[in-house]
Amino acid sequence: LTIEESVCRMGLDYIDLYLIHWPNPSQGQFVEAWEALFEARERGLVKHIGVSNFLPGHIDLLIRDTGVAPAVNQVELHPYFQQHEQLAYDNAHGIITEAWSPLGRANQMLRDPDLKRIAAKHGISVVQTILRWHLQYGDVAIPKSLNPERQRQNLDLTAFELDDQDMADIAAMDNPEGHTFGQN
Numbered sequence: 001l002t003i004e005e006s007v008c009r010m011g012l013d014y015i016d017l018y019l020i021h022w023p024n025p026s027q028g029q030f031v032e033a034w035e036a037l038f039e040a041r042e043r044g045l046v047k048h049i050g051v052s053n054f055l056p057g058h059i060d061l062l063i064r065d066t067g068v069a070p071a072v073n074q075v076e077l078h079p080y081f082q083q084h085e086q087l088a089y090d091n092a093h094g095i096i097t098e099a100w101s102p103l104g105r106a107n108q109m110l111r112d113p114d115l116k117r118i119a120a121k122h123g124i125s126v127v128q129t130i131l132r133w134h135l136q137y138g139d140v141a142i143p144k145s146l147n148p149e150r151q152r153q154n155l156d157l158t159a160f161e162l163d164d165q166d167m168a169d170i171a172a173m174d175n176p177e178g179h180t181f182g183q184n
């Protein structure tokens with residue numbers, strides 16, 4: 001019913017991709033919620049279904065109990081928090097990893113001296129450097145901007161490429177505790 005209402009309120013015929021925001025494990029209902037999304041898909045209300053903030057153990061349970069893996073897992077991921085294990089798990093299960101806060105919410109990462117150096121080397125902005133890194137790293141970044149000029153810049157990522165040294169320098173920025181403040 002909630003999905004039907006969302007489709008109606010947005011004035012759409014269907015939703016391309018619908019995600020469960022997080023597993024909320026203390027409630028123990030995420031498998032049930034996952035099964036509800038099958039019905040929405042069967043009814044044509046959504047085309048693809050996925051999850052967000054699910055750890056491998058949560059996805060293991062979805063697959064064990066329903067045999068269906070999510071199309072997408074949306075997690076926090078950026079150069080300061082690279083989520084190697086989650087990405088490897090998602091890849092092994094055919095799940096697209098989508099990166100939320102891909103720019104670290106425009107925090108100090110945008111002033112990182114190494115990212116500035118790589119950006120200057122290619123004549124691009126730090127934000128383009130980070131978004132191009134996401135593309136080559138293998139996730140799908142969803143940067144948010146209210147500014148149309150920035151939105152255009154954030155899509156302009158195909159005329160340049162980071163080299164192996166750039167990728168290695170950014171790999172070295174990873175920090176298992178590097179998630180954005182207050183968003184764990």
Ligand SMILES: NC(=O)c1ccc[n+]([C@@H]2O[C@H](COP(=O)([O-])OP(=O)(O)OC[C@H]3O[C@@H](n4cnc5c(N)ncnc54)[C@H](OP(=O)(O)O)[C@@H]3O)[C@@H](O)[C@H]2O)c1
Pocket residue numbers: 021052053074075099100101102103104105106127142143144145146147150151153154
């Ligand atoms: N599933 C989840 O649990 C979860 C959690 C958090 C976020 N999200 C989603 O992830 C998406 C993005 O995450 P986010 O908004 O937290 O962080 P983000 O995309 O990493 O950063 C957004 C910030 O970057 C700035 N920005 C964007 N493009 C820029 C550019 N070219 N130059 C300079 N600054 C730029 C924006 O400012 P302006 O708007 O002023 O350009 C904004 O302050 C959102 O759609 C959000 O809903 C999901």
